[in-house]
């Protein structure tokens with residue numbers, strides 16, 4: 001058996017109230033092994049009866065040391081680490097990191113690559129929201145939703161596999177564009193998904209939106225006002241549920257989002273149900289973006305998908321036999337990589353959870369000096385005590401689901 | 413030649429105790445509902461409608477270690493999580509098995525650094541390793557079938 005450390009209550013003095021130390025209220029441990037903490041999150045709950053007086057999140061059970069690890073790798077090598085941060089938004093992480101590199105070294109991205117990036121990022125957004133929907137409903141005892149959501153997600157994973165060869169960890173977006181052009185079957189696969197998905201969204205609405213059991217567990221639960229939500233740093237659908245239409249795709253457009261016609265859905269109630277409605281509406285907006293993207297992609301057929309700047313992007317295989325210069329570039333890039341100046345950039349993108357930002361600092365060499373991730377889950381978790389105060393333990397489960405945390409994202 | 417032929421009409425099968433018990437162990441092996449990282453998402457995908465692991469007697473994932481037989485370590489094991497994994501494993505009632513799903517759980521994967529335990533076998537005994545980052549759901553199912561093979565060939569003297 002493992003020896004467990006004895007913790008005296010005095011050590012918790014700064015975390016819980018005096019009443020807990022005196023034994024008037026109960027301290028309850030939730031997690032890290034718990035079915036509805038969405039990963040390895042530990043919460044220490046201070047309860048009076050079943051009412052939550054305080055909730056102290058204990059994170060770090062998935063601390064992977066990604067940021068430090070990335071400093072030991074060349075810029076392009078470090079990209080594989082980014083997939084594994086927020087593993088429901090792998091394409092989005094690649095995108096944020098590549099955009100940061102491009103900003104740091106001043107690399108251009110051809111238009112076709114930008115369109116592919118947008119389509120994949122939006123597909124991934126749908127996929128991520130599907131997991132959120134499935135697990136949140138599962139926590140609220142709607143088992144069938146979980147099965148339906150995973151059924152649809154498989155189609156998205158099939159598309160990702162089609163373009164990159166991997167279901168989840170794609171590393172498909174690369175500095176200066178994407179790894180290679182999409183296969184011809186991509187259009188059909190996406191079109192099929194687009195044709196099928198709207199009816200499925202309606203099915204989800206039919207199962208949940210007016211379901212009295214679902215409404216009872218979500219309406220008026222975990223309310224946060226717009227001012228508080230901004231003050232606590234919430235972003236993404238968690239913020240939009242409180243009525244603030246903030247989205248990096250609109251405020252600081254990247255990879256050509258300014259050319260797409262879409263809206264930012266908001267609600268004003270600020271409760272779990274409002275956040276649910278926001279995410280459900282985002283399904284429609286993502287579909288809209290993908291549709292426009294597909295049209296653009298057709299127009300750009302045959303255009304290059306990666307920058308031709310040979311200082312940063314290796315030449316295609318076909319050039320290697322014919323050009324000495326290409327051979328040298330290829331060799332240099334795969335043995336040494338490229339150097340980045342001793343400057344720093346911050347690149348925020350809109351992940352399905354909120355603002356995902358990369359702080360990237362170069363030092364003139366081929367490895368980053370410092371990489372830091374501003375991750376939405378980490379920021380959202382700090383708002384958990386505020387959201388859950390005075391509610392029941394069963395409500396806490398709904399709230400954890402509604403701020404849509406991914407522990408890989410928060411602990412890194 | 414002997415008794416089986418005579419009894420066949422009665423619908424009776426004779427076998428050894430060893431085989432019967434091993435067979436029953438593999439037909440309702442309940443895994444612990446515990447996910448650590450990315451691999452857990454693929455484990456959920458394997459459980460869900462498309463891959464449907466219940467075809468192999470695994471429709472139930474139990475959230476309590478006391479009710480499960482199998483620990484699927486799905487994801488990277490950090491130094492902070494390792495004691496918890498060990499505790500969970502200790503809490504599983506015998507007979508119990510463990511699968512290391514994914515490169516991280518098997519050997520640390522891409523994370524060779526201060527935070528990750530380089531393979532969960534430093535903490536608990538592992539029966540089957542599944543390669544991949546993350547392994548496809550088919551990979552997980554293959555791993556589970558491999559485990560079944562192993563269990564079916566377990567000897568009475570080695571029973572836990």
Ligand code: SF4
Pocket residue numbers: 084449450451486487488513514515516517521544545546547
């Ligand atoms: S093996 Fe890969 S997918 Fe699995 S937990 Fe490790 S990094 Fe994630």
